[in-house]
Amino acid sequence: MTAGRTLVVGSGFVGTGIARRLAADGKEVTLASRTPVTPPDGAGWTPLDAIDAGACGRLLDRLRPDRVVLVHGPSDVTWCEEHPDRAAAAHTGIAAHFAAGAGGARLVLISTDNVFDGTRADNTEDTPVRPANAYGRAKAAAERALLEAADALVLRVSLVYGHEPADAGKWLNFFAACAHRLVRGEPVTAPADQWTTPVLVDDVAEVTAALLDCRDPLPPVLHLGGPDRVGRAAWASVIADALGARPGLVVPTARAGTRYASRPENTCLVSTLLGRLPATRGIRVRGVQEGARLLARDFGERDLGERDLGERTYGEQAFGERAFGEAV
Known part of the structure; x- marks a missing residue:
């Protein structure tokens, strides 16, 4: 399954990153979304109101894709908490339309670590799903709708980060939001009690592309998280260091009373399966220090230069001493 047409439903940060990787690999790929976007070089875009079952059917009949990646929203956790019924209807309905x-x-659904309640720091594919917020409940329902109706794959991905311009016209991923403030010399207030296993968007795209091309049978659910378990405040400090920001700009706080109040304490994923699959076991998922060093260039600050960050692959040591932020 190395050729053919791919449809990516959702043109946000993650969907665009996946489309960019597929197009760079020479694949025919089309982004579909309600909001017009400029697609990555080599990719196309088509309008789609994915809540409309008829519109989804007509698009599938026209494009006849060999692979469909669902990266649809809404994905703002705070918005979903304020509009739980609309969030559930959108996530579940769209998954059902394509199933x-x-x-x-x-069919590949990009899902979330928010399907877990945050009481564990090591959620594997076998951990029982127990959402603690509206976004997690909506995604869990979408997973069920897809897996019950189709031979599909759910790829749960931890917090995705990468470069986004400050004028992107939307809320930014955590890394980009911090970086833009830090390069302007502005303080960043971040919770010290909300933990995640961040994964670089380019690594998400690489894993997704490999799974789409995989000829071997795949399990119904896979996890993708970065190798570091890190508190947001500690991660912000890693970002500040990579950008050469003025000391003291990162202000740790408690997540209660912030936009992170509805996030579980731990939004962390551990993969027990990707390292066993021939398609993905050689993929190296980068940690937060290396990710910050690579992205510092995109934010116009100093290049930290090369440092020995270790070569860790899923087949070797994908999850080691995940200790960043333990002292914050």
């Missing part, structure tokens, strides 16, 4: 109409296409 019913995709035919023999390979």
Whole structure:
């Protein structure tokens, strides 16, 4: 399954990153979304109101994709908490539309660590799903709708980060939001009691591309998290260091009373399966220090230069001493 047409439903940060990787690999890829976007070089874009079942069916009939990647929203956790019924209807309905109409296409749903309640720091594929917020409940329902109706794959991904311009016209991923403030010399207030296993958007795209091309049978659920378990305040300090920001700009706080109040204490994923799959076991998922060093260049600050960050692959040591932020 190395050729053919791929449809990516959702043109946000993650969907665009996946489309960019597929296009760079020479694949025919089309982004579909309600909001017009400029697609990455080599990719296309088409309008789609994915809540409309008829519109989804007509698009599938026209494009006849061999692979469909669902990266649809809404993904703002705070918005979902304020509009739980609308969030659930959108996530579940869209998954059901494509499960019913995709035919023999390979279906991949990009899901979330928020399907867990945060009481564990090591959520594996076998951990029982127990959402603690509206976003997690909506995604869990979408997973069920897809897996019950189609031969599909759910790829749960931890907090995704990467470069986004300050004028992107939307809320930014955590790394980009911190970096833009820090390069302007502005303070960043971040919770010290909300933990995640961040994963670089380019690594998400690489894993997704490999799974789409995989000829071997795949399990229904896979996890993708970065190798470091890190508190947000400690992660912000790593970002500040990589950017050469003025000391003291990162202000640790408690998540209660902030926009992170509805996030579980731990939004962390551990993979027990990707390292066993021939398609993904050689992929090296980068930690937060290396990610910050690579992205510092995109934010116009000093290049830290090369440092020995270790070569860790899923097949070797994907999850080691995840200790960043333990003292914050």
